[in-house]
Amino acid sequence: MAPAYKLTYFNVTALGEPIRFLLSYGGLDFEDVRVEFEQWPALKPTMPFGQMPVLEFNGKVAHQSTSICRYLAKQVKLNGQNDWEDLEIDAAADTVNDLRSKLGAYHYESNAAAKAEREGPLFSEVLPNFLKKLDEQAQKNKGFLACGRLSWADLFFAAMLPYLNNMAKKDITGDYPNLRAVNEHVLALPAIKAWVEKRPKTSV
Amino acid sequence: MAPAYKLTYFNVTALGEPIRFLLSYGGLDFEDVRVEFEQWPALKPTMPFGQMPVLEFNGKVAHQSTSICRYLAKQVKLNGQNDWEDLEIDAAADTVNDLRSKLGAYHYESNAAAKAEREGPLFSEVLPNFLKKLDEQAQKNKGFLACGRLSWADLFFAAMLPYLNNMAKKDITGDYPNLRAVNEHVLALPAIKAWVEKRPKTSV
DSSP: OOOSEEEEEESSSTTTHHHHHHHHHTTOOEEEEEEOGGGHHHHGGGSGGGOOOEEEETTEEEEOHHHHHHHHHHHTTOSOSSHHHHHHHHHHHHHHHHHHHHHHHHHTOOOHHHHHHHHHHIIIIIHHHHHHHHHHHHHHTTSSSSTTSOOHHHHHHHHHHHHHHHHHTSOTTTTOHHHHHHHHHHHTSHHHHHHHHHSOOOOO | OOOSEEEEEESSSTTTHHHHHHHHHTTOOEEEEEEOGGGHHHHGGGSGGGOOOEEEETTEEEEOHHHHHHHHHHHTTOSOSSHHHHHHHHHHHHHHHHHHHHHHHHHTOOOHHHHHHHHHHIIIIIHHHHHHHHHHHHHHTTSSSSTTSOOHHHHHHHHHHHHHHHHHTSOTTTTOHHHHHHHHHHHTSHHHHHHHHHSOOOOO
């Protein structure tokens, strides 16, 4: 029988990997379709808003990676126990997205002068301020990002970390032991460990 | 008795207004604290991740505007009726945030050359492609963004529209009748109409 879920994304971790982590965590079998960059121009117009990842389930198509993760989190019981807990977990994931957005605005800037202008403030002020606060949050939550226990926000962070590090050209958790603990908690989960071992090796 | 909810944000619509729309829609009384820009440098270090809006409820503090909206949507019954509907509504809100992000990357670009480079592709390709697909989505959903009926994604869009238009320096829904219908559906809701009439008049 074909897997119930079909994920379509590039052959990289980045925005697809949190979805792959959640499916793996829950033992949900999935077809892991990986689009090569040379196939993308032909495929792009067929994708919702010309973007990936896309998740197919039960004849329906979903897009927007963070929303897909939140949906899967409910299926695998990594969401909150009440509305306020969900808010705290959602906010933690949005904070990871803010981090991605700040790094992306630098990494993907095509104007060399604008990129150079951005570099100093990003690495000397913006990132340290941001990571310090996120590290404090992880400390308060005992090595997790929210609610003092494992939630989908932790998988979201750990799955995205190699991509964030790639954009920063360094391990952004280097000075932040509690953020390293979040990552280690996730990577030590047996289902995640097994997935990371068997997943295709990619440059990002 | 003091209102149960306290919202702290700048004296503008932007990211605070979807929260104000949702509180107003649900008839939830709230303290609408508006920080003037000259107060901000002193206040910024006290805010989670140095950002606003912030919502206080029951002695707890929440940040991240989209997450706050999703929480309030559950309180005022503008969320989905099942997990997949929630995914569709969440994805619609994320798409509005993508639109905001694309416009913001242009509007807030401080490097004049980079800003000029971005302008052509944004207004001749990126925005029209994006808005055309969002308009088709609104048509398919009968003048709403998801599930064929009113959800928090519609309030999110309508509340944010003046800010998006301000960044684009034009009405981005001008060529898109179904997106105008989404906005009109929301602004015609009696509680929203009453809020828009009584809210402080601001430049953005």
